Amino acid sequence: MDRRTFLKAGAGVAAIGASGGASAPALSQGAAARTLRFVPQANLANFDPIWGTQYVVRNAAVLVWDTLYGFDERLQPQRQMVEGEETSSDGKTWTFKLREGLRFHDNEPVRARDVVASINRWMPRDPMGQLLRAINVELSAVDDRTFRWVLSAPFPKMTMALGKNATPMCFIMPERIASRFDSFTQINEYVGSGPMRFVRNEWVPGARSVFQKFDQYVPRNEPASWLAGGKRMMVDRIEWVIMPDPATASAALQNGEIDWWENPITDLVPVLRRNRNILVDIADPLGNIGSFRMNHLHAPFNNLKVRQAVMTALSQDDYMGAVVGNDPALRKTLGGFFTPDTPLYTEEGGEMLKMANLERGRQLLRESGYNNEPVICVVAQDQPITKAQGDVTADLLKRLGMNVDFVATDWGTVGQRRAMKNPPNQGGWSMFHTWHAGADAINPVVYNAVRANGDGAWFGWPNIPAVEAEVPNWLAANNLAEERAAIGRLNRAAVENVVYCPTGFFLSYQAWRRNVTGITKGPIPFAWGVSKS
Amino acid sequence: MFAYVVRRVLATIPVMAVVALFVFSLLYIAPGDPAAVIAGDQATPDDVERIRASLGLDRPYLVRFGAWVFDILRGDLGVSIFTNLPVSLMIKQRLEPTLSLMVVTLILAVSIAVPMGVIAAARVGTFIDKLVMGFAVLGFSVPVFVVGYLLAYIFALELEWLPVQGYTPFSNGFFPWMENLILPAIALGSVYIALIARITRASMLEVLQQDYIRTARAKGAGLRSILFLHALKNAAVPIVTVIGIGIALLIGGAVVTESVFAIPGLGRLTVDAILRRDYPVIQGVVLLFSFTYVLVNLIIDILYTLFDPRIRY
Amino acid sequence: MASASVLSPGDVSAANVAVAAPMGDIMPPVKARHGFWGFLYRNPSIAIGGAIVLTMVLMAIFAPLLTYADPTSLAPARRTREPSAQYWFGTDMLGRDVYSRVIYGARVSLIVGFSVAVLASIAGLTIGLVSGFVRWADSIIMRVMDGMMSIPPILLAIALMALTRGSVQNVIIAITIAEVPRVSRLVRGVVLSLREQPYVDAAVAAGTRTPVIIWRHILPNTIAPMTVQATFICASAMIVESILSFIGAGTPPIIPSWGNIMAEGRALWQVKPYIVFFPAVFLSITVLAVNMLGDGLRDTLDPRMAKRI
16 A cells, blocks of 8 residues: 555545535434334344244244234233134144234235144244144145144143243244244244334344334234234334343433333332333233252252252242342242242142241251262353342352352353253253243243153253143143142142242333333233334 | 565465464354254253254364355355344444444544643653643553443433433434444543553653754744654654554453443444354454454554655565 | 542551651752662652552452451342441442452452463463574464454453353463463564674574573563563453453352452442442552552663653
8 A cells, every 4th residue: 555545545534524414313203203112121132933932032023923822911812813713522623714814024915824834833842832743643724714733632722832922932924934944943034924024124133123013914803912912003113222231221211212121120210210201110910930940860959858958948038139129019939830820820838938947958958968069050140130049049058058169151151051961070060040931930831940750851850750740630630720739739749859949939120201101011012002102 | 665565465364364263263162052042941952952953063173164264265254143144244234333433432532642642741740741641540540341331420321411322323413423422432542542642652752852853943943843743743653553552452442332332333242242152253253353453453564664764664 | 649548548548658658758858769768759650559559469368357248148138238337338239248349359350460460471471482582483473473462352351251161260361361462472572682682692602502591681681571561461451350250251259359349230330339339449549550560660670661652
């Protein structure tokens, strides 16, 4: 490069600096009122709700993809894309008919074969889907609007499986996409038949995702209730703005730079409440359940007495204080494994969960023959909930007199390491923390964390036949009383054998600007019915 | 001159090769598993294994490295494991905020620091000099996120003069763009201001002792014209050098500043990618940063010969 | 040094002791002072910087005596209390005492700072010497160092931390690796310039063996710039440590460090600024003191370099 070209390059920079200064702001006043700016709980890093099962993906996906059935606010599946269904007298054949006028965002009509391909892609990834796959005989399209499912056994929870909000949900996509990518390969085209279109070219992962109203969407006539009823969009555009730092999100909401914040941390809520332009309320009445899991395969937690010692000593108050603070409206002490205030919640046999007795715990530990084996406690530091729980656990185990090896790491590494069945000191683990959405912890099939079928169980691999014996009993139950009886026995066995340790039930807040109306409480931030003035 | 430039350009090739090998190997031995992150909480180990295979993460080291280098040479940085978007597209999306932040920081830092250094040199030993030098040490010592939060607290939350966070594209107008960049640029620039002010002062002091400056003074030239015309011109070499060295500082600082001010730039992309172990993105971004660093220093090396003809090549 | 008053009373008095002693006999202003106190008098930045660093070191060593609470014991029931007579710097979101954490936190910052300075100096010295003397190795080593240098150190440290679990030891290793290339380059530069000196030429001509030349002629001349460089590495390592912790890739929270205390408080800085404020002040003052010490050392040990920067 010689001097002259250097100067030219300099002039080029100056020219860029001079232009653009006069260009007008992109949005006019009216357009701003039709755009809802929302801060989600996490970054939308991928957008395939079957392949990636994080809550944040599901929450965005409900805008774009529609479902055959949808849970209403009483957790009952209601028809959504489906107009009606018929079951044969033996309960083994289901015939479904789709609503008229359903359209994908590429203007193609929704046909039965799209549904068949979507269900086939969803089944292997979902616990209820896997049950269906095991009894699947034939799933086929009869005509454009009708599809039939023949099973080898009755499956009374069919509409629940197709309409539940636990991830992965059974979203319907065009056949050309659903059949091109298997369940373990990510899609790269985001075409649904839901009320909003995904604007792919404005998607900046880690910063922004944009959804535009889909004008041809035909909502149902019923009023909206969670995933059921008419999903009527009152805004033209939804912008998801990613803000990893709660302090900046809080400031942005106060300054009116954003309209709705999904998960303000509890400590900032008083500040938000003081602002007259901001409303704060509980986000999801079904809340979350904190937990840590112990590795049943290896010492020390292969010893029942050691597990009982830990469960007896833990104080849910400490955990919940660390996770959500000391606001009693936000937390509950659990006596069971399922979500409080849902039909199957029971405290049967759950006394040990509420004991919080350190002395008794120490005594149990002495009786257990615990030989000072190290407890490899793997804690993700990048998730506030696991981090806070991990700190409490480290303190608890120390006071209990256990030998803690605290491994501070990130969620990705926990995800990998917890799958290792090796002994803890050979790349395995003894303990990790997580949490479950209350909406998912409503029955033992959706909530596989409570299962105890050894190798088939969730990480930690508890093998407790007494727990497993009750699952078929629940599936076969004909009424709520029978269901509750089975679940009561399951709960008792799960507590006594310490399948894992729940650390408490907690709720979180959401906050929004006063000029936004129609925000509901639910397990997903439902954007339909939300308007802005 | 031409031969020198060619030689310098060729010399960057092994450097980039080292970076490539280093970055690739580093991530190869990384323990975290993107497949586990993708699979989510409900996945079984079997699911995780299938996802790993579908991402090609189960292939041997050399196969993966070879494929990767080959793709890069064709200008293909790969596809993000998480977003399924091309890495080059993700980088392009994030380029403007980071570039804006760096340019504004650089302009701000140079326009504050050079006069500071010149004044300190002209008034060497006085209170002003000590103040400038004291400020410079302070700039080195206070971490960028502390400065960032302090500035945001005072100017955005208390005084409400400027927005707290975010980024407005340049196409939305100069002033909205600038409004969002002022605080982060000052926060990020504090180290830089300190560095440049000190270098400027030191090189000015050296130049001011030279004979020709004394001659100029003796001829009755004003102090101001001497400082800015003669002295600064000759002090330019070390100042330009430090800007080159500082590029690394700037990139590192941008990572933190972008987190504090929620700027959707390359820095945050990098941190997110590292925490999520999105290998293709990490590799692409680190390569890009290293390439920028090498390029800037190459340009500076060549600029030397323009500023200071005494340097032989 | 107005900012020193922000420190706790003990620190300031310690700083005063060092500076005040020579101030007492200010009688004959012309007479040059000798000995230790005189040296400090002539080099106020070494005196002040050194005194603060010494205070921090003592604080770190005697942390158990200076605190009234276990820095890791948590009690969520008393979380986020404002500073008071009971909790001097308040409590954090897990109810841990911020004062105790800050005092103990000095340990991590200092250990990381000093260890990285020492390790990076040793490694850099070795690599620089080899590179300066072994011709064929030089170009390979320097290409590798150039490559590593072109990755911003913070990025490199974060990437290295992503490879391993968060612990003080790993933080030290990660930051050291990121710092080594710069030290190596410095040492190599010194070696190359020394090799041109007539007395080294003479030694080579006289058939002196290379290790002897290194020991007699090279090493003594690298000590001054290395000491200065080590001080700055120490300061920069402390900042990088805090940034790593701030991003969530540093020391785990069960080992309090100024960086991770701030990281934990950052979400609350609007409502509970003290959680970030106290460690920030301690960190800034310590880094400032180390930098002052470095400046002072450079002015006395290496006046040639002092002129350059």
